[in-house]
Amino acid sequence: MEKGTLRQILLITDGCSNRGGDPVPVAALAYEQGITVNVIGIMEQHESEETSGLQEVENIAASGGGISQLVYPASLSQTVQMVTKQAMTQTIQGFVNKELEAILGKEESLESVDPEKRGEIMEVVEDMGETCKLEVLLLIDTSASMYHKLATVKEALIDLSISLNARVGENEFSMYQFPGKRSDIESIMKWSPNLDGMYDTFPKLASGGITPTGPALQEAIYQFGKQNLVRSMKRSDAQSEEEFL
Amino acid sequence: MMHKAKKNSYNAIPIGTRIRGKWHHHQYVVHKRLGMGAIGAVYLCSMNGRKVALKVSEKNTSITIEVNVLKALQKVQGNQLGPSLYDVDDWVAKDGRTYSFYVMEYIKGEPLDRFIRRNGTNWIGPFLLQLLNDLEGLHLAGWVFGDLKIDNLLIYPKPPRVRLIDVGGTTQQGRAIKEYTEFYDRGYWQLGSRKAEPSYDLFAVVMIFIHLFYPNRFEKQGESLPLLRRKLSAIRALEPYQTCFDKALRGVYKTSAEMKEDVIYIVARQHQTRSSMHKTLPFWKRTTPVEYISTSLITGSAYGIAYLLTL
Ligand SMILES: Nc1ncnc2c1ncn2[C@@H]1O[C@H](COP(=O)(O)OP(=O)(O)O)[C@@H](O)[C@H]1O
Numbered sequence: 152m153e154k155g156t157l158r159q160i161l162l163i164t165d166g167c168s169n170r171g172g173d174p175v176p177v178a179a180l181a182y183e184q185g186i187t188v189n190v191i192g193i194m195e196q197h198e199s200e201e202t203s204g205l206q207e208v209e210n211i212a213a214s215g216g217g218i219s220q221l222v223y224p225a226s227l228s229q230t231v232q233m234v235t236k237q238a239m240t241q242t243i244q245g246f247v248n249k250e251l252e253a254i255l256g257k258e259e260s261l262e263s264v265d266p267e268k269r270g271e272i273m274e275v276v277e278d279m280g281e282t283c284k285l286e287v288l289l290l291i292d293t294s295a296s297m298y299h300k301l302a303t304v305k306e307a308l309i310d311l312s313i314s315l316n317a318r319v320g321e322n323e324f325s326m327y328q329f330p331g332k333r334s335d336i337e338s339i340m341k342w343s344p345n346l347d348g349m350y351d352t353f354p355k356l357a358s359g360g361i362t363p364t365g366p367a368l369q370e371a372i373y374q375f376g377k378q379n380l381v382r383s384m385k386r387s388d389a390q391s392e393e394e395f396l
Numbered sequence: 397m398m399h400k401a402k403k404n405s406y407n408a409i410p411i412g413t414r415i416r417g418k419w420h421h422h423q424y425v426v427h428k429r430l431g432m433g434a435i436g437a438v439y440l441c442s443m444n445g446r447k448v449a450l451k452v453s454e455k456n457t458s459i460t461i462e463v464n465v466l467k468a469l470q471k472v473q474g475n476q477l478g479p480s481l482y483d484v485d486d487w488v489a490k491d492g493r494t495y496s497f498y499v500m501e502y503i504k505g506e507p508l509d510r511f512i513r514r515n516g517t518n519w520i521g522p523f524l525l526q527l528l529n530d531l532e533g534l535h536l537a538g539w540v541f542g543d544l545k546i547d548n549l550l551i552y553p554k555p556p557r558v559r560l561i562d563v564g565g566t567t568q569q570g571r572a573i574k575e576y577t578e579f580y581d582r583g584y585w586q587l588g589s590r591k592a593e594p595s596y597d598l599f600a601v602v603m604i605f606i607h608l609f610y611p612n613r614f615e616k617q618g619e620s621l622p623l624l625r626r627k628l629s630a631i632r633a634l635e636p637y638q639t640c641f642d643k644a645l646r647g648v649y650k651t652s653a654e655m656k657e658d659v660i661y662i663v664a665r666q667h668q669t670r671s672s673m674h675k676t677l678p679f680w681k682r683t684t685p686v687e688y689i690s691t692s693l694i695t696g697s698a699y700g701i702a703y704l705l706t707l
Contacts, residue, residue: 229578244457262456262494265419266484270467273460281571313583317572317590 156284157239158186159217160371161231163304164292165193167207168364171335174207177368178215186375188215188368189238191230193300194223211364216242224300227307232314235287236280243279247272282320286378288371289326291339291354292364298357305353312346325374328354329367336363336370342378406452406495407437415441415450415497417485424450424499434575435462435564440502448482449502456486456496458564461574463498465539465563472537475530478563479503503559505550509608517633519556520605521663524637526558527604528659531597532652535569540592542567543575544600546607567592579603579613585620588647595647598655602641605634621645636662 160181168174178188192208194200200221212219218238222230248260251272261269291297291304308326315322323342326349331337340348409415413426424441431438436453453459466481479500487495512519527549534541543565550559565575573581573590580600582588588599606624607613609631617623624645628634634641640658649655 228584240457262486266460266463266486266496269456269460270464270484273457274464276457277461277464310583314572314590317583317592319571 156286157242158286158375159235159238160186160188160288160290160368161235162188162190162211162290162368163193164190164208164362164364165296165300166292166294166362167204168362170361170363171366174365174368175210175214177365178211181368181372182214182216184372186372187217187238187242188212189217189234190219191234192219192221193227194221196223224303227303228310231307231311235311235315239280239285240276243276247276281318284321285315286323288375289324290367290371291326291328292362293328293354293358294330294362295357295360301354301357308346308349316345327367327371330359330361330363332358335366406454407432409439415487417483418488420483420485422483422485424448433562447502448499449479450497450499452487452495452497454495459496459498462563465566466500469563472533475533477530477534478560503550503552503561505552505559508546508549508551509611511551512608520633521666523558524659525656525663527601528652528656530558530560532656535594535652538569540567540569540573540594541565541597542573542592543577544597544604545577545580546604569593579607585616585624587620587645594651595649598644598649598652599647602644636666
């Protein structure tokens with residue numbers, strides 16, 4: 152967790168990928184670069200967790216080091232913010248567990264310390280979760296079947312923004328849809344501290360029958376990389392300016 | 397396989413099971429399940445003949461976070477905020493899995509809605525004041541209760557007193573509310589942020605009393621403030637509190653003390669008008685059974701207030 156920033160991709164979809172490569176190894180790639188991949192699968196009212204055919208959702212999150220959850224549209228709002236927050240805690244905890252191993256030796260984790268020490272450690276985890284910087288790239292499936300769910304997704308994302316903006320730490324959001332009108336993935340909103348920017352640009356229409364989840368994830372990783380590059384360039388700019396002054 | 401795992405897990409511990417702590421070695425005998433929540437299950441247990449409530453979960457981090465809050469609340473002087481904490485430990489169950497648990501004071505109480513249904517709406521005043529008193533203590537200590545709702549209140553019977561349970565949403569002021577329930581959450585109604593500040597709880601206080609009269613709740617629909625006002629004004633029992641509740645919904649009160657001041661004024665006046673009304677009626681018209689019950693309830697609520705003011 153370099154510089155106290157958590158990076159997440161939140162993928163919201165209602166189907167399996169059917170174009171481009173397998174998204175599961177791509178998620179592993181993201182995780183390897185410090186980006187957690189969380190996935191929310193939206194079921195139809197008549198579907199159940201077993202029949203929905205959304206197993207891919209779980210596999211993507213598992214290899215992306217994140218959390219997955221299948222939901223009906225009605226509980227999307229609560230789920231989106233719960234998944235995001237739980238994933239943050241999980242990442243921080245993983246990080247803290249590694250530190251613990253370094254201090255206490257191999258095989259030591261939160262479970263193997265006594266409840267008093269555990270309490271102190273969780274306090275640190277909570278503090279970090281509250282104060283760290285969070286970057287979330289939202290990746291929204293806009294294939295044909297999502298058409299009547301888009302309004303609900305938009306509402307859930309506004310709600311997510313309310314939850315995360317109550318934190319002490321800074322947030323950055325950006326949003327992409329897949330498929331786009333012309334390409335596999337298209338930008339809805341550039342990096343910004345809240346989601347206000349999506350009000351006008353959030354897609355109202357679905358855009359075709361294909362679901363290129365793999366390529367979309369690939370592109371999302373690239374966008375994260377680009378954003379970091381831009382930021383580090385800005386930082387060095389600022390530094391040289393200071394030196395100049 | 398699935399079935400077996402379910403049966404042995406923390407939410408269906410058989411009666412008579414002995415839960416022995418791995419670290420502190422205290423032993424608890426399970427008597428019955430008191431409730432289930434998002435985080436864990438709560439059991440009535442006994443330890444050396446003493447009744448206690450034991451909350452157990454597979455999410456050791458959630459248990460730890462709640463314990464941290466309970467520990468912090470025990471240090472606060474004055475009113476008892478939340479149940480007393482007795483023990484924290486892990487339990488290695490027969491299935492070999494380790495669960496975390498904590499042991500707290502057993503609050504033998506009745507749900508608020510049932511109490512009001514049985515005893516009448518004159519109890520709204522006293523309970524509202526008690527709640528605001530507890531919240532004031534909590535807020536002054538730097539916390540916000542967060543997930544305030546009917547489910548997280550119990551009415552202790554003698555004397556009738558509101559008790560807050562489930563500190564899962566209890567958050568340090570200035571941070572993001574940890575856990576909430578949509579109907580009670582001002583963020584959901586787009587009437588405020590999810591930052592932990594006293595006004596967040598005061599909004600939920602109003603929703604508790606609205607929920608009492610709309611047991612099935614209702615959903616967001618268009619502009620929230622006019623909708624909530626409409627719902628509120630349709631409840632006769634809440635009529636004296638209209639202005640006060642409206643202020644709380646709009647986040648006008650920055651502290652519980654401000655809201656409490658208004659409530660004390662309202663209940664005092666309400667009591668006055670009621671007793672003067674009674675005096676103008678001839679005796680035989682006053683003592684219908686219904687009237688009798690309500691007079692005794694007024695005495696009850698007056699008693700409640702008197703009790704409160706001595707705290
Ligand atoms: N200290 C207690 N005394 C008596 N009953 C309790 C106590 N704590 C919890 N309960 C019962 O257990 C139920 C679930 O507990 P709760 O802590 O609310 O779980 P969760 O945080 O998972 O929602 C409560 O609604 C209540 O009925």
